[in-house]
Amino acid sequence: MPVNLQAPDGSRLFPVSGVRLGVTAAQVRKPERKDLLVMELAPGTRVAGVFTRNRYCAAPVRVAREHLAGGSIRALVVNTGVANAGTGEQGLADAREVCAALSQRLGCGAGQVLPFSTGVIMEPLPVARILAGLPACCSALAEGQWLDAALAIMTTDTLPKAASRRVEIDGRTVTVTGISKGAGMIRPDMATMLGFVATDAAVSQELLDRLVAEVADASFNCISVDGDTSTNDSFVIMATGRAGGAPIDDAASPAAAALREALTVVAAQLAQAIVRDGEGATKFIAIEVAGGRCRDECRAAAYAIAHSPLVKTAFFASDPNLGRILAAIGNAGIADLDAGGVRLWLGEVLVAEQGGRAASYREEDGARVMAEAEIAVRVDLGRGQARATVWTCDLSYDYVKINADYRS
Amino acid sequence: MPVNLQAPDGSRLFPVSGVRLGVTAAQVRKPERKDLLVMELAPGTRVAGVFTRNRYCAAPVRVAREHLAGGSIRALVVNTGVANAGTGEQGLADAREVCAALSQRLGCGAGQVLPFSTGVIMEPLPVARILAGLPACCSALAEGQWLDAALAIMTTDTLPKAASRRVEIDGRTVTVTGISKGAGMIRPDMATMLGFVATDAAVSQELLDRLVAEVADASFNCISVDGDTSTNDSFVIMATGRAGGAPIDDAASPAAAALREALTVVAAQLAQAIVRDGEGATKFIAIEVAGGRCRDECRAAAYAIAHSPLVKTAFFASDPNLGRILAAIGNAGIADLDAGGVRLWLGEVLVAEQGGRAASYREEDGARVMAEAEIAVRVDLGRGQARATVWTCDLSYDYVKINADYRS
Numbered sequence: 001m002p003v004n005l006q007a008p009d010g011s012r013l014f015p016v017s018g019v020r021l022g023v024t025a026a027q028v029r030k031p032e033r034k035d036l037l038v039m040e041l042a043p044g045t046r047v048a049g050v051f052t053r054n055r056y057c058a059a060p061v062r063v064a065r066e067h068l069a070g071g072s073i074r075a076l077v078v079n080t081g082v083a084n085a086g087t088g089e090q091g092l093a094d095a096r097e098v099c100a101a102l103s104q105r106l107g108c109g110a111g112q113v114l115p116f117s118t119g120v121i122m123e124p125l126p127v128a129r130i131l132a133g134l135p136a137c138c139s140a141l142a143e144g145q146w147l148d149a150a151l152a153i154m155t156t157d158t159l160p161k162a163a164s165r166r167v168e169i170d171g172r173t174v175t176v177t178g179i180s181k182g183a184g185m186i187r188p189d190m191a192t193m194l195g196f197v198a199t200d201a202a203v204s205q206e207l208l209d210r211l212v213a214e215v216a217d218a219s220f221n222c223i224s225v226d227g228d229t230s231t232n233d234s235f236v237i238m239a240t241g242r243a244g245g246a247p248i249d250d251a252a253s254p255a256a257a258a259l260r261e262a263l264t265v266v267a268a269q270l271a272q273a274i275v276r277d278g279e280g281a282t283k284f285i286a287i288e289v290a291g292g293r294c295r296d297e298c299r300a301a302a303y304a305i306a307h308s309p310l311v312k313t314a315f316f317a318s319d320p321n322l323g324r325i326l327a328a329i330g331n332a333g334i335a336d337l338d339a340g341g342v343r344l345w346l347g348e349v350l351v352a353e354q355g356g357r358a359a360s361y362r363e364e365d366g367a368r369v370m371a372e373a374e375i376a377v378r379v380d381l382g383r384g385q386a387r388a389t390v391w392t393c394d395l396s397y398d399y400v401k402i403n404a405d406y407r408s
Numbered sequence: 409m410p411v412n413l414q415a416p417d418g419s420r421l422f423p424v425s426g427v428r429l430g431v432t433a434a435q436v437r438k439p440e441r442k443d444l445l446v447m448e449l450a451p452g453t454r455v456a457g458v459f460t461r462n463r464y465c466a467a468p469v470r471v472a473r474e475h476l477a478g479g480s481i482r483a484l485v486v487n488t489g490v491a492n493a494g495t496g497e498q499g500l501a502d503a504r505e506v507c508a509a510l511s512q513r514l515g516c517g518a519g520q521v522l523p524f525s526t527g528v529i530m531e532p533l534p535v536a537r538i539l540a541g542l543p544a545c546c547s548a549l550a551e552g553q554w555l556d557a558a559l560a561i562m563t564t565d566t567l568p569k570a571a572s573r574r575v576e577i578d579g580r581t582v583t584v585t586g587i588s589k590g591a592g593m594i595r596p597d598m599a600t601m602l603g604f605v606a607t608d609a610a611v612s613q614e615l616l617d618r619l620v621a622e623v624a625d626a627s628f629n630c631i632s633v634d635g636d637t638s639t640n641d642s643f644v645i646m647a648t649g650r651a652g653g654a655p656i657d658d659a660a661s662p663a664a665a666a667l668r669e670a671l672t673v674v675a676a677q678l679a680q681a682i683v684r685d686g687e688g689a690t691k692f693i694a695i696e697v698a699g700g701r702c703r704d705e706c707r708a709a710a711y712a713i714a715h716s717p718l719v720k721t722a723f724f725a726s727d728p729n730l731g732r733i734l735a736a737i738g739n740a741g742i743a744d745l746d747a748g749g750v751r752l753w754l755g756e757v758l759v760a761e762q763g764g765r766a767a768s769y770r771e772e773d774g775a776r777v778m779a780e781a782e783i784a785v786r787v788d789l790g791r792g793q794a795r796a797t798v799w800t801c802d803l804s805y806d807y808v809k810i811n812a813d814y815r816s
Contacts, residue, residue, distance in 0.1 A: 055745040088762050121735055122731030122760065184718065308635075330464030332463075355464075356498065395717075
């Protein structure tokens with residue numbers, strides 16, 4: 001039951017000149033569902049990515065990092081169903097074989113293909129079925145296939161996730177379109193499993209490398225469903241340059257700022273879509289922590305709240321058992337935090353200050369906010385100027401059901 | 409549905425000479441249930457404690473720390489129902505008022521009483537009802553009331569938790585008896601909410617201070633139900649000296665070793681009882697991580713597994729979806745961990761090595777172990793000699809149900 005999330009309207013997803021997409025049902029794990037995606041990039045497209053920091057990072061992540069370092073990427077290949085993580089040396093060989101097969105078909109080098117996988121961990125990649133599906137993907141390649149692409153990378157997602165935007169930069173119309181997937185094992189450390197955003201803007205490689213980190217930090221790195229960082233998290237931005245003009249290169253220029261803004265809006269929408277479609281989610285919760293000495297401690301407090309099963313179940317129950325939020329803040333590892341200086345609001349309702357419940361607080365006010373589907377939790381740590389926001393969801397029976405049933 | 413846990417047999421809980429207990433139904437939160445406990449200690453009893461590191465630590469924890477520093481403790485008073493945490497200055501005043509009232513009744517100083525509370529956070533302590541209950545507790549004081557005491561400190565516990573043991577030390581019979589409570593908000597950072605162990609051994613204060621930390625570290629600090637560190641965690645050892653003899657003082661002596669062993673066995677039994685009675689638990693899981701460079705990284709890996717909702721729901725489902733354990737290990741924050749050197753066993757079944765599934769692994773072997781109620785997860789990090797064990801439980805529908813309903 002996604003929270004205020006609808007399937008994207010395919011006609012509102014603007015094609016990005018220079019990016020062609022094709023999908024097929026390759027039967028990677030389940031019959032009759034789209035599970036294989038090829039994205040072909042025009043020559044000269046610049047690509048930058050950030051990846052999971054999980055030490056069991058998946059074989060395709062390792063290969064993608066390696067190929068990305070070589071530059072000049074011409075295609076991405078993505079399968080769902082099997083994550084090709086925890087698969088040792090064979091997993092690396094399998095990922096390379098898929099890249100090689102696609103490169104032959106597209107007439108580029110194997111090192112110019114980035115592989116991505118998502119699904120069950122520690123099961124071998126069914127390479128033969130993927131290779132058999134590549135011709136159908138390549139025959140289907142077209143610019144207007146973003147919705148199909150979003151469908152082909154889903155796992156426990158109940159809805160496809162895509163976002164698109166057109167902006168004017170230096171007098172030219174620039175398009176930004178992206179897709180993402182994910183519903184569980186969501187607590188991206190670098191990026192989420194998986195996010196792909198394309199633009200036809202012309203950007204230098206140096207600026208794109210910088211933008212991908214900044215945009216991930218303001219979008220996918222602000223979400224959590226269950227605190228579990230995936231083995232396959234990947235976020236990639238592709239810039240084809242087809243919008244024309246000289247490449248944007250100066251990070252401080254108005255053009256760079258406009259592009260950063262457009263990319264961030266699309267990426268944040270994709271990231272929030274993952275939380276709205278979080279496994280079993282019934283509430284979308286924005287946790288805004290201000291007044292910290294640094295951004296890290298604000299994030300620590302926000303994640304302590306976002307990851308507390310007791311806080312998450314209270315949200316599910318619409319029960320303003322808000323002492324659990326105080327306990328979570330106290331548990332955030334901020335060693336010298338003075339609880340007496342912390343203030344907590346639920347929406348606009350001041351809940352706690354001076355170490356305890358606010359004198360003005362009434363249970364019925366808390367209950368009113370808790371009953372809503374979209375909830376803002378605001379915390380002021382009262383010790384500085386830094387701030388951070390994390391988006392999360394509640395913990396329901398259905399989270400347990402989905403994850404107790406996932407493989408069956 | 410506790411996992412292999414029965415209510416203790418009251419006749420098997422040995423009284424500790426010098427410790428008298430009395431309980432009553434003070435109607436702190438719910439009518440007609442035992443919810444207030446007084447423990448009276450003979451003069452000369454040495455007391456040591458460790459407490460939560462949560463920065464929103466409860467008012468009684470702050471007062472108990474302060475009184476403990478003054479020494480010469482003569483009584484403990486414990487209520488369930490309301491935690492007196494997140495209650496600001498009023499909470500401190502309330503805890504002090506309870507101590508003062510009990511001290512007048514027992515003829516000692518208010519600073520010689522340690523207060524403890526457990527229950528809902530951010531609600532005021534009903535001081536009047538507690539004061540009204542103290543006379544009944546004091547009239548009931550007797551040495552053989554350990555089972556009643558265990559009953560009077562329960563919250564969402566389904567069973568009382570107590571353990572008892574007699575050992576010979578230097579030719580004298582020494583008794584160790586203790587109680588604990590807790591089922592949710594369990595990830596003790598110093599000790600659990602709440603554990604009390606008494607012994608009639610004669611021990612120096614210095615050694616007792618050391619023992620309480622060592623014993624907590626080998627028992628309550630090895631458990632997690634849901635990763636939420638409580639605001640009220642407290643673990644206290646009381647030594648009356650009534651067994652006779654000169655106080656044990658040399659930490660390296662055989663007598664100290666025997667006492668440490670007896671205390672640890674009782675405390676570990678109490679700690680494991682909390683996990684076996686963990687909210688919604690259907691499985692008891694021991695996670696043993698060896699081969700680390702230091703104990704901290706072994707504990708980090710063990711807790712990453714113990715806290716992963718995906719791992720916990722897989723255990724609930726008896727589904728050997730064991731790649732989730734690899735992902736959790738990779739997510740433990742051991743920056744330079746080589747996944748290729750890690751080995752994972754489920755019971756005696758080797759599951760993963762060399763970065764992927766072991767060649768000898770068969771799904772049916774994993775499924776057989778997963779179906780059991782008591783499961784050992786063993787990990788070898790392959791990079792050192794350190795080891796650590798953490799005890800945890802699974803995540804079931806009932807955890808969500810209990811915590812979505814707790815206040816209602």
